[in-house]
């Protein structure tokens with residue numbers, strides 16, 4: 001669930017001080033409207049009651065979307081000048097958060113750090129684009145009677161690879177089963193570029209096995 005609290009803030013245009021509700025923790029997986037606000041660069045955007053200037057208060061917040069394996073610390077743009085200090089602060093907070101969220105966080109998780117809302121908004125836009133592509137792929141995979149292997153979304157982003165992969169048979173997603181599934185998919189629709197690129201990469205690297213699975217613990 002997302003968390004909101006009142007903070008004392010000051011309008012950068014006219015100097016008026018006022019109290020306003022600000023999100024400190026956004027659960028993008030549970031709150032679609034709030035996720036949309038993040039994408040629109042409007043999360044925590046306030047309107048000054050005196051001069052109506054729009055501004056974002058100097059308050060850090062956390063974005064969490066377990067399905068996509070995203071945990072991000074968003075610091076105000078102005079904090080960038082002291083990046084090392086805030087990254088240190090993030091590590092402290094993250095250690096605490098790990099205690100609270102417990103084993104729902106994978107052990108090797110390194111949170112993303114952003115200064116300003118732009119980077120996270122772009123990440124979510126890219127995720128939506130991938131999701132649309134994935135829906136098309138799933139449609140073809142179903143028609144072809146293929147199974148789906150859910151790879152780690154973090155791994156997929158880091159390798160510019162799709163996070164859901166078709167494979168042949170109902171058993172384990174072995175390298176051979178993935179190759180068969182991908183070939184059948186690409187033969188049925190040659191415009192699914194993410195999957196044909198991944199197929200080419202997998203064929204080229206004879207030692208490559210299936211990618212790491214999505215962390216069940218992260219859901």
Ligand SMILES: [Zn+2]
Nearest residue numbers: 011014048051
């Ligand atoms: Zn103002």
